[in-house]
């Protein structure tokens with residue numbers, strides 16, 4: 397007989413006067429993965445944190461392994477349900493073995509025996525989760541997805557029966573999804589179950605046995621695997637029909653000049669990378685390594701050194717100082733990594749004041765004072781609409797912004813700078829299907845305005861909707877360049893394997 401691990405009925409939750417969950421329900425059986433999908437703010441994370449005992453709730457019932465759990469006994473849930481969010485809990489500076497700390501409740505009688513056991517157990521776990529590293533190595537050497545698999549193994553070793561993977565903001569590629577699926581399936585024999593949340597519906601469909609659609613705080617549909625249908629699921633999520641990754645018309649600008657060129661750039665992780673971006677072009681880089689991506693960005697931003705090769709802007713060789721000076725009259729570059737947007741802003745100030753700082757940076761660092769109020773008023777009165785967002789956003793503090801508003805703010809900032817080069821890293825990461833369409837549409841419009849765009853992502857489908865060509869990076873080097881007209885016929889996986 398298949399056992400039920402968790403069942404939740406009519407869950408309700410208020411934050412202040414905001415009713416976030418109205419009627420959320422689900423049940424998960426042993427040996428099953430349930431995918432949960434819904435637009436941003438539909439209440440997925442709140443619901444999951446309630447199931448994991450991290451948050452209380454105002455109405456409804458939760459049953460764990462058939463037993464009703466009193467709402468005051470959240471500790472029972474947190475003992476059996478592990479919630480793994482987008483931020484991983486491993487400490488980069490500690491060794492993998494220390495992070496796993498697999499020996500629980502052992503009296504430390506013999507330090508050497510203990511160390512040996514920890515190492516042996518860590519080796520077993522590393523092998524099981526297909527991570528090719530030594531237990532003594534620091535966690536910082538691992539890719540994000542390797543860290544996630546280790547975390548799963550860790551919570552399972554700690555006795556979790558339900559593992560919730562709330563990874564909306566996590567960047568996966570097909571290989572990562574295959575590895576994750578293998579780990580999930582091999583864990584079923586331990587009598588456990590999983591919940592998987594991600595903004596990429598295809599990944600959710602690949603990993604799940606059932607999908608639950610959450611809309612405005614209510615569970616609205618539950619579908620078994622043989623009924624999965626992307627368009628239908630989007631319709632339930634959004635409320636009307638929507639097409640994802642529709643192909644955009646891309647026109648080449650006549651006499652477009654070269655904006656950026658890399659000639660055989662080599663560094664610690666980059667091996668002889670050559671590429672160019674012209675005005676109005678969208679050039680994709682399909683790379684599956686987050687560490688390679690980071691180093692590539694660091695080099696483009698002058699934060700990391702290159703060992704050989706050259707970087708050219710508008711045909712001129714440039715140095716690190718020039719690259720560091722982005723957003724200036726000389727170096728009209730904007731960089732957008734959605735996950736980091738907030739880091740570039742002052743969270744406790746209203747949006748309008750953030751713009752004052754940005755505008756001042758642009759206007760050669762004029763002192764604050766009358767000028768700032770002038771810019772603020774200008775923004776409030778005229779500029780907000782030009783920049784594409786509602787005046788209401790200007791008054792909000794950055795920390796109160798929704799995902800959509802943050803994006804609009806960022807686009808506003810880009811427009812304020814009129815860059816000639818825009819570097820994007822995973823631009824639609826952590827966005828629901830509606831916001832994704834908005835972001836992609838905005839990128840195309842900026843290219844039409846002549847901005848040269850370099851888009852780094854692991855999402856081929858999305859890139860192929862808008863890019864003029866895609867550069868495929870494998871093991872640090874360019875493994876192929878595919879032109880737009882060949883996107884539909886070329887099998888990208890061949891370049892990545």
Ligand SMILES: Nc1ncnc2c1ncn2[C@@H]1O[C@H](COP(=O)(O)OP(=O)(O)OP(=O)(O)O)[C@@H](O)[C@H]1O
Nearest residue numbers: 411416434435436437438439440441442443564799
């Ligand atoms: N601690 C909190 N205090 C006040 N409001 C909150 C809190 N946590 C969440 N909310 C609100 O609850 C609503 C639902 O948020 P939640 O994160 O559960 O949705 P979600 O579907 O997981 O969205 P996303 O995919 O964007 O993470 C949002 O309006 C959010 O602002």
